[in-house]
Amino acid sequence: MSGWTAGEGRHRGASHLGQVWRELVTVHPHATAHWGALRAAVGVAVPSAYVLAAGRPEWLGYASFGCFVAVYGRHATWRARLETQVGVGITLTATAVLGTAVGLARPGGVLTAFLLMFVSGTGLLLARRHGWAPAPSVFLVFAAGATASMPVTAADLVPAACVTAGSAALGVAIGQLGRLFPTDDRERTGRLPTAYLALWRDPMAARDVFCYAAGPFLATVLAVLAGFGHPSWAGVAATIPLAGATVVVQAARATLRFVGTLAGIAVTYLLLAPGPPTWVLWIAVVASMLLAELFIARHYGIAVIGITPTALLTVHLASPAPLRSLLGDRVVETAVGVLVSVVLLRVVRSSVRRVPACAGG
Known part of the structure; x- marks a missing residue:
């Protein structure tokens, strides 16, 4: 009997690895991804060009x-x-303003970890309540971490609100341009909102909110304690596996985030090493965003090759730092973030399995 059980375990393990491998190498259909990518590229190109032309590169994050x-x-x-x-x-x-306010108090410390915990969990709740897909937690954690880590003054609360709101308004306007083309016959769907009360009564929703809150918090705290230069990047990486609907997808997303980050760092190095002028880096940011959005719903690893230069070039333009520390922090903190998230998910799954067994006597 024990031999059969061991054999079954090996078979399940091999099957699991096979499913993860298929998830790693599968590129999903195009499905008009170019429209979303074009909206995102224009949405980042216009406000970033404006703040650079205005001589305020420190506002690039807001833009x-x-x-x-x-x-x-x-x-x-x-x-x-x-x-x-x-x-x-x-x-x-609201997240950019809140992050800037935290940056005024204590930039880059444990307080930032609490902020990331709050915005990540809140992002999932809002997504479930209003039918937003994907959950905006990763974007909120990125925005909160970036703003809370910048050297800011009280005066920066104004551009945090105005520039972020302006770039968002531009994105909304671009998103409505399709109304001008009545021949667009693509199949479209409405939203599926859920009442907050129903969410609180759903134990699976409570578990997901816990994971979304705990993952970025734990990863950021570890990065702070280890003395890394950009601890919020670990918090961002920790949100990535959480979005997976199954264990297979979670494992694949963790792997793709790390491998894609390595490839993206190589691209970033090739772009920054020669010391190009600002306008060249601006073009690279827009092109990287275009690549990321072309593949974000088709193959996450390819998308990360665009996401990484977009983030790092924006950070470099806003606040130049030594290249080695910038790229090194990204690698280490990405590894910390995805590992924390994978371990957290495993612990939570084990706890959920044990509870019914204990209840049944």
């Missing part, structure tokens, strides 16, 4: 956050897209 609204409502009705993108834009703006 870039709003473009995240382009990710939402790809296949939604125009009304549903408008409602979703406005809601996400307001949430991103």
Whole structure:
């Protein structure tokens, strides 16, 4: 009997690895991804060009956050897209202001970890309540971590609100341009909101909110204690496996995040090493965003090759730092983030399996 059990375990392990491998190498259909990618690229190009032309590169983060609204409502009705993108834009703006306020108090410390815990968990709750897909937690954690880590003054609260809201408004406007083309006959869907009370009564929703809150918090705290230069990057990486609907997808997303980050860092090094002028880096940011959005729903690993230069080049333009520390922090903190998330998910799954067994006597 024990031999059969061991054999069954080996078979399940091999099957699991096979499923993860298929998830790693599968590129999903195009499905009009170019429209969302074009919206995102224009959404980041215009406000970033404006702040650079105005001589305020430190506002690049604020200018870039709003473009995240382009990710939402790809296949939604125009009304549903408008409602979703406005809601996400307001949430991103509030997050940027909150992150800037935390940066005034104590930038880059454990307080940032609590902030990331709050915005990540809140992002999932809002997504479940209003039918937003994907959950905006990763964008909120990125925005909160970036703003809370910048050297800011009280005066920066104004651009945090205005520039972020302006770039989000541009993204919403771009998202509604399709109304001008009545011949567009792509199939579209509405939103599926859920009452908060129903969410609180759902034990699976409570578990997911816990994971979304705990993952970025634990990863950021570990990065702070280890003395890494950009601890919030670990928090961002920790949100990535959480979005997976199954164990297979979670494992694949963790792997793709790390491998894609390594490839993206190589691209970033090739772009930054020669010391190109600002306008060249601006073009690279826009092109990287275009690549990321072309593949974000098709193959996450390829998308990360674009996400990584987009983030790192924006950070470099806003606040130049030694290349070795910038790229090194990204590698180490990405590894910390995905490992924390994978371990957390495993612990939570084990706990959920044990509870019914104990209840049954």
